[in-house]
Amino acid sequence: MAGGAADMNGQASMDVVVIGAGPAGLLAALRAGDLGARTALVTRDEFGGMAAHDGPVPVRTLAQAARLLRDARQLGRYGISVTEPVLDYARLLTRVREVAGDVRDQAALRAQIAAAGVTVHEHAGAARFVDPHTVETQGGLRLRAEKFILCSGGVSRRLPIPGFELTATHSDAWSLTAVPPTMVVVGGGATGAQVASIFTAFGTRVQLFEAGARILPTEDEDVSTAVAESFRQTGMVVREAFGSIERFERTPGGVRMVFSRDGVRDSAEAALVVVAVGWTADTSALNLAAAGVETDPRGFVRVDAHLRTSAQHIFAAGDVTGRMMLVPQALQDGFVAGSNTANTPMITVTDEVSPIGSFTDPEYAQAGLTEAKARQTHDVVVAVVRFDATARTLIDGRTTGFCKLIVDRATRRILGCHVVGERAVDLVQTAAIAIAAGMRVDELARVPLSFPTYTGVLGRAAAIAARQLKVDVDRARLAELL
Template sequence: MNGSENMDVVVIGAGPAGLLAALRAGDLGARTALVTRDALGGMAAHDGPVPVRTLAQAARLLRDARQLGRYGIAVSEPVLDYARLLTRVREVAGEVRARAALREQIAAAGVIVYEHAGAARFVDPHTVETQRRLLFRAEKFILCSGGVSRRLPVPGFDLTATHSDAWSLTTVPPTMVVVGGGATGAQVASVFTAFGTRVQLFQAAGRILPTEDEDVSTAVAESFRQAGMVVREDFGAIERFEEAPGGVRMVFARDNLRDSVEAALVVVAVGWTADTSALNLAAAGVETDSRGFVRVDAHLRTSVPHIFAAGDVTGRRMLVPQALQDGFVAGSNTARAPMITVADEVCPIGSFTNPEYAQAGLTEAKARQTHDVAVAVVRFDTTTRTIIDGRTTGFCKLVVDRATRKILGCHVVGERAVDLVQTAAIAIAAGMRVDELAHVPLSFPTYTGVLGRAAAIAARQLQVDVDRAPIAELLCRQDGAAGP
């Protein structure tokens, strides 16, 4: 061993959960070490939201450039230099790691950071060693090792690629099959369609984006098809992958009818599992659930009282904002008493596909199970800002409880959907009534103003007096909309 460190808290993994867990524990006075296999930032910085959003920005710029002629700006047809784009992706990821990964705050909190330490494993319940022969003893641990793409038990699976492989390609493939129509698969399919790849998106379930509101799934699928993507929902079951002259062939069957499809690259994005194989959890006595995720209670404590877990490794909500919340809770609970619990708060979710889609709160179907609801929908082809920008695909949908007038859910497809839903999430978290949201004089013409207009329509449906909301009411009349 290269010596050992005795700490109060050791955080394993430096993604969003690990970064905030270490910062919180350090702020509370615990002697804290942050140990990471590679560099700070984790999947979010290296092959998750940061590089994905950078690639999506390139796709957006291509799309924007193609409509410049509508605004009297003469330019030649844009051409993608993929090698240069990858350089930009690396630049952005490096800048985020250097400037936005809480480095300065973590250092100021007295946290000792061990980057590129290699995989960590438990020797016993209070001792961890790494591949670089670093040894740590601690009173408490926080597991933030993240997740990895789920593998399929299908012959020839090794011929396929993951979303991480897709982001690291050196050239744009001419053809691609994407298996899995959830958030990750949809992003891969959308980005490479924009780059000129002929993409086929396969989804085993009856619709892509199955966790989204059904209207969102329908609208995104239709937009994908209009962009030239082939979307095959309820396609059956995969029998095998095999080599083909042009790349990889996927053989599948539905209702005893066999079919196949070939592409230069097959990307499989069918879920996420905990990255725990190297941790040697058995040596610490840490239990996992039936899906392989680390089992935690409401305090994020594992089956071993002095070991906590946060972020993707728990399998709860595998998103950056929720990982940050988990990190705060776990860091607090390892460094102080009384302990706090994770809150089941509104969770805004969105994706930078073309078109974007996003949600906050309950879907319409889920809300109708326990509530009498009113639904207001504003189409993007009827709103001023979207018409100005030439981005008229999509809609904003509000789901409201009739009895309390509380906003239960917001679902958006279209330009700036992810940003728009953040405002709705704040309103839901604050317990605002829909008429109260309609009273807010949001700026005109803006994308957020579409939300105010939907709120005014919902309020009228509920026969709530909106005379105190002259701007929202004016927007409804000016844009030619009326409540159902």
């Protein structure tokens, strides 16, 4: 790969240095290289970042194992006789590592990076700024550049609570050598819900604790309610608004969490306590002060609409900014930041349509506004289709869930889509395309969709909304029958 020129001190001189090789860093480096910049991509560990090694890829692989266990247990309903499935967790983790390696080593992606002339420095160690235009790494690499893009990602937030060192993070949960008999999960957001759901499927007795009024607090309220109800039906204990944690204690059987609410003390004990209460930026090693880069009170790098930091020659993208800590958003951030390092008119980042989903069982996903948010600024029509009233879900025996469409009454534009149930994460992508394209709900209702499919649920919801709006009823109503 093409490299930069070296100065008299032996350090390479580049146009752009990208720190971090997760989704944001890869797109940023690729974009900068495509625009002709001499670009270096520096990563502390391996190519792919958290998404490949500690995030969506390993999580989805574990979730797939959970799905296979679930499906194997219903084979008898379809006339297939098998013995009771048994999970070999050690073999599963081997598969997780294999998949992560395959994703990391994708030849096509590496070829694209190479074709853009990007110099990749893997296993370089943590990078730190020496001055505003120079970084060095623990591995001895030293680079000078005109511009930088920070894509160092995020890390699990730690709590200043006595005994916190006795707890585990979601990363620890993915690397266990055996499935624990019991588990307490603190934090009912996306990460905590995934940990709780996956290990419940593996046979662990899980208690999920959420300090707020409901789990999945950023989701549509109907989504939170449906997922919590489904979790409880599997035997999981879900405790919302549980109070505040006082301390963690070691016990002969594991760890005890002591908490209180309204002056009443209580406790929960498990072989493993996993704390998943959010993220903070992974910037501790960067020495941002030397570069003049400011962070907010939560530790995230401050950026403007162009993803420029307080240092005019330094940009930031992805989780390190704390804006929307999602792979699709990181990819968009990387493209915007990489584009803005070029001497061309800057582009801005947008969060208008960011499909969000999680690989719990049942899955949940959203695109656009929640119903509560939409009602604040729009007169809306809401159409809901239950999964137990559609052909494909009945065929597959996956009848838990629903699809909700939120539509502006005046413009007929789709404002939001929320799905709970099988293949929710995939289904909502179609809605995201419709929202991004500015489609009217009656236009979506007229799109021919294969039968029987999960996507047909979305078409049916669109047809119902169109009928509520009394728009082209005769043509849109056909999808209601499927």
